[in-house]
Amino acid sequence: MLDLKFIRENPDAVREAIRVKNVALDLDDLLQRDRDLVALKQRVEAMQTERNANAKLVPKASPEDRPGLIQKGKDLSEDLKALEPQLREQEDALKQLLLRVPNIPLPGVPVGKDEDDNVELRREGELPGFDFTPLDQVEILEKQGWADFERVARVSGSRSYLLKGDAALLEMAVLMFALDFLSQRGFTPLSTTALVRRETLVNSGHFPGDEESVYKLEGDELLLAGTAEVPINSLYAGEQLSADELPLTFAGFSAAFRREAGSAGRDVRGLIRVHEFRKVEQYVLCRADQEEGLKWFERLLSNAEGLLQALELPYRVIQNCTGDMGAGKVLMYDIETWVPSEQKYRETHSCSYLGDWQARRTGLRYRDEHGKLLYAHTLNNTGIASPRILVPLLENHQQADGTVRVPAALRPYLGGREVLGQPV
Numbered sequence: 001m002l003d004l005k006f007i008r009e010n011p012d013a014v015r016e017a018i019r020v021k022n023v024a025l026d027l028d029d030l031l032q033r034d035r036d037l038v039a040l041k042q043r044v045e046a047m048q049t050e051r052n053a054n055a056k057l058v059p060k061a062s063p064e065d066r067p068g069l070i071q072k073g074k075d076l077s078e079d080l081k082a083l084e085p086q087l088r089e090q091e092d093a094l095k096q097l098l099l100r101v102p103n104i105p106l107p108g109v110p111v112g113k114d115e116d117d118n119v120e121l122r123r124e125g126e127l128p129g130f131d132f133t134p135l136d137q138v139e140i141l142e143k144q145g146w147a148d149f150e151r152v153a154r155v156s157g158s159r160s161y162l163l164k165g166d167a168a169l170l171e172m173a174v175l176m177f178a179l180d181f182l183s184q185r186g187f188t189p190l191s192t193t194a195l196v197r198r199e200t201l202v203n204s205g206h207f208p209g210d211e212e213s214v215y216k217l218e219g220d221e222l223l224l225a226g227t228a229e230v231p232i233n234s235l236y237a238g239e240q241l242s243a244d245e246l247p248l249t250f251a252g253f254s255a256a257f258r259r260e261a262g263s264a265g266r267d268v269r270g271l272i273r274v275h276e277f278r279k280v281e282q283y284v285l286c287r288a289d290q291e292e293g294l295k296w297f298e299r300l301l302s303n304a305e306g307l308l309q310a311l312e313l314p315y316r317v318i319q320n321c322t323g324d325m326g327a328g329k330v331l332m333y334d335i336e337t338w339v340p341s342e343q344k345y346r347e348t349h350s351c352s353y354l355g356d357w358q359a360r361r362t363g364l365r366y367r368d369e370h371g372k373l374l375y376a377h378t379l380n381n382t383g384i385a386s387p388r389i390l391v392p393l394l395e396n397h398q399q400a401d402g403t404v405r406v407p408a409a410l411r412p413y414l415g416g417r418e419v420l421g422q423p424v
């Protein structure tokens, strides 16, 4: 959400953001509703002033003037009361539109329509060469008896997964490693919810707009968040923090649920795109200072790169174009990790800087050193999302005998073992 004053004073910048982010929003309609609401508020204030001035005359009025003044006061109060529903309706309508106004991308963000217009920034890590025919993620899992897609589909439907034996331990190991890695870098580990109230999804910016991606629980006021970013972002909603409490940095573990409504036919096999998964999320709430925000953006990115390097996985960093960065971001990079069976890099991390756009809609404010109340800046990035990360992990580290080599960083989480599985 942008400051209404900013929108009024910079309509062209906002119109350009709407255009390059392909947001369905009529800014002229929003500005007209704003003007109408200002006029209505001025009318209400004038009537209140008149009613208050009139009320002051009553006690001093002569007996013959008093009834007329009292009646006038009653008429004014009734007229004011009659305007209240219209005032509320116009305020709500404008608020709903303001929630849809996109953030302004930073200068230099590539303008584009969708992910095809994203820009590769750099590649890290050598692609694996195999002196045997490598298996894909599902083949590896089934060969080792590490999954049971058929049975879990009977229990939980499509896009579900069940890991068995060492693969189950591998998922817990990689998530625990991520929590350790980030808490060693000063991020407070959290184990948090996925069950959230609707307003937390408005606060984070997922609503309005992403409704079809989110599971709603029939008859309950709760929904299932697709990322721990949602509950974490609302933990301090409405509070006034002090500057010396910032930055808040969290590494939040949670289950994550996504309907994947728009993904029909994509990644239907295996672990890449499932309805329920687990993620360790990086989240930062810092001062309203772009230099500091950009520093945190780099930190969140390098944390994720550090995790991938420790897992000995080749990856590339891409910059999202305006059409693929979502409404709230000013800057966004994805990290895509190499998947040998697809001979492609696949997205495993998404790093975003949102300025004060998310904090404004969440009511995240802090008092700066001069006592001024400011909306904070927020950022987030994936730490590790499983089971998707297991796809590159299993495929890149598979061995000719069907076993999987354990990267040194994970061995402490797997009883020191260097290899998982049995030669087959």
Ligand SMILES: Nc1ncnc2c1ncn2[C@@H]1O[C@H](COS(=O)(=O)NC(=O)[C@@H](N)CO)[C@@H](O)[C@H]1O
Pocket (backbone or CB within 6 Å): 226, 227, 228, 229, 258, 260, 271, 272, 273, 274, 275, 277, 279, 281, 347, 348, 349, 350, 351, 380, 381, 382, 383, 385, 386, 387, 388, 389
């Ligand atoms: N349906 C899914 N199945 C498995 N993993 C998923 C799914 N959707 C997203 N992920 C994983 O979660 C990561 C983050 O998802 S994201 O929507 O891109 N970004 C966020 O959720 C941000 N909060 C940063 O984590 C993705 O990069 C991917 O690794």
